[in-house]
Amino acid sequence: MSLGLRKTLGMVLPIPALRNPPPVVSLVRLNGVIGHVGPLRNGLTLESLREPLDRAFAPKRLDAVALAINSPGGSPVQSALIAERIRELADEKKVRVLAYIEDVGASGGYWLASAADEILVDSSSVVGSIGVVSAGFGFPALLERLGVERRVETAGERKAMLDPFQPRDQAEVERLRGLLTELHENFKEQVRHRRKGRLKASEEELFSGEFWTGRKAVELGLADGLAHLHSDLRQRFGKKLVLRRTQRPRRWFSWRTAATGMPNDWADALLSAAEERALWARYGL
Structure with missing residues (x-):
């Protein structure tokens, strides 16, 4: 029956294609180090x-948004x-x-x-590391051996705090530890809030910075079950599921400019790559 005839007869008939629309799930991949990691790498940022x-x-x-996560961490901000x-978008819409942790979600x-709302993992995924770390190097002995004198003038007594070319100052170390403790508390509060009623171990164990x-x-309550993204989504929503993939734009311009840039660009890129590699290596990857 044509649409015109249905209107003439005053009939409202369902359109078969819209009667049982397939489930729709959006997929967002969150891969890599979090934060600004240098000119050659596009870290995860807001x-x-x-x-x-x-x-x-x-x-x-x-019907849902799926997050495919493979990240060793990075910037707490x-x-x-x-x-x-x-969470803003999830509550608004x-x-x-659903979060699916692949190799690492630490x-x-x-x-x-x-x-x-749910965290699903592979049995061999690396999960946890609920802590904050600050790492660096100290070079005062090297400067002394080379006969190099470090000259620094500041306006503000804490401006040169934790200078790697100066001997460690215990007061400055304690101040840094206080900052890390505050950041750690923010992380713990996030986990307490989002995993309320599901954590199955003491905070001393869960928030020690250890990973599992x-x-x-799953046993500790940091994840809800063992599952793989595609098979789990098919089981939840059926074989007619429509999976909408969204991707971040690639920073091809940064690659081009870095390849033809000044030596400082390459130095920054190499340092950034080393830091990124160290983050992955911490979890055996």
């Missing part, structure tokens, strides 16, 4: 993820900003968020996962 996250939550008919944005990577396999993380 700036780089704002548009993909907005597009992921945009469909009017949306960017971790908090990204997680907060995910009233959409359930430190800031776990912070991102905690923004989800995915199977152990």
Whole structure:
């Protein structure tokens, strides 16, 4: 029966294609170190993820948003900003968020996962590391051996705090530890809030900075179950599931300019790459 005839007869008939629409899930991949990691690498930041996250939550008919997470952590600020944005969109759109940790969801990577309503892991995933670390090097003995004198003038007595070319000052170390403790408390509060009623171990154990396999993380209540993204989504939503993938734009211009830039660009890139490699290596990857 044609649409014109239906109107003529005053009939309202359902359109078969819209009667049982397939489930729709948006997929956002959160891969890599969190934060600004240098000219050759595009780390996970709120700036780089704002548009993909907005597009992921945009469909009017949306059953869930899936986060595929593979991150060793990084900036606590960017971790908090990204997680907060995910929750803002989820609450605004009233959409359930599912996090699937792949190789690693540790430190800031776990912070991102905690923004989800459920956290699913592989039995061999690396999960946890709920802590904060500050690492660096000291060179005062090297300067002395080379006969190099370090000259620093400041306006503000703490401006040169923890200078790697000066001997360690215990008062400055204690001040840094206080800062790290405050950042750690923010992380703990995020986990307490998002995993309320599901944590199954003492805070002393969970918040020690230790990390575990995915199977152990489920036992501790840091994750909700063992599952892989595609098979789990099919089981939840059926074989007719429509999976909408959203991606971050690639920074091809940064690659081009870094390749033809000044030596300082390469030095920054190499240092950034070394720091990133160290983060992954901490979890055996």
